[in-house]
Amino acid sequence: MGGTFDPIHHGHLVAASEVKDRFDLDEVIFVPTGQPWQKAGKNVSAAEDRYLMTVIATASNPSFSVSRVDVDRHKDTYTVDTLRDLHDQHPDADLYFITGADALETILTWQNWEEMFELAKFVGVSRPGYELGIDHLADHLAGQPADALTLVEIPAMAISSTDCRLRASENRPVWYLVPDGVVQYISKRNLYRPRGAERHDGAITVSGPAPQHDTGTTHNSSRTQNRENT
Ligand SMILES: Nc1ncnc2c1ncn2[C@@H]1O[C@H](COP(=O)(O)OP(=O)(O)OP(=O)(O)O)[C@@H](O)[C@H]1O
């Protein structure tokens, strides 16, 4: 499953889990983009931060792993390259590429998109707010095997990275939209804060009410913890 994962959220994880189950896949490899060329001009967090958040989010699932192929390519990320690299690493595997309904809508704008269908089967998953359809691909799919692209309805998770970033920038909670470790990573690395909002006193701000396992001691609308205690 490819994505910018800025940050990775439970919508991504549910999509991966559902597709793994439906297709009885051995594993799901999450592939954070290196340089997402269609997001050029937008603020995208450092690839290493997005990679590490993806590792944190997937660490507890033995069927999930994270690949650095796109991060380490150090040029614009094209899925056709992702699939070529994964194919080289797993020559005997049948590759499936998982994509949400919004990404599927734009797939004809991707670099060398026709070759992608030679390298992997595609799975389009539903996403709230987007139509899950293949009409725009009908001409191309006419010559392809029936399983070249499958559409799958998954539990609706109305979560986006855009909303998570906005929430973090406004000091509103992202708890339960992203895995706990990702909330903590965002806080530790001060991601998504408006410029100038960084603290310089060794403390970090964790937004929103604390979940039970959090040992923060104060319970104001924005809690402050000493970095040494986290
Ligand atoms: N809530 C969701 N449900 C299903 N699929 C999703 C969901 N969120 C993202 N996806 C899919 O996961 C892949 C990676 O998405 P991406 O990392 O761009 O997240 P995003 O939430 O769409 O980010 P942004 O809001 O920054 O555009 C894409 O194929 C996207 O369609």
Ligand SMILES: O=C(O)c1ccc[n+]([C@@H]2O[C@H](COP(=O)([O-])O)[C@@H](O)[C@H]2O)c1
């Ligand atoms: O190959 C391309 O040209 C291409 C263009 C846009 C997006 N993609 C891929 O689509 C996936 C989701 O991208 P994004 O930017 O919506 O997170 C990710 O794996 C990207 O590399 C790929």
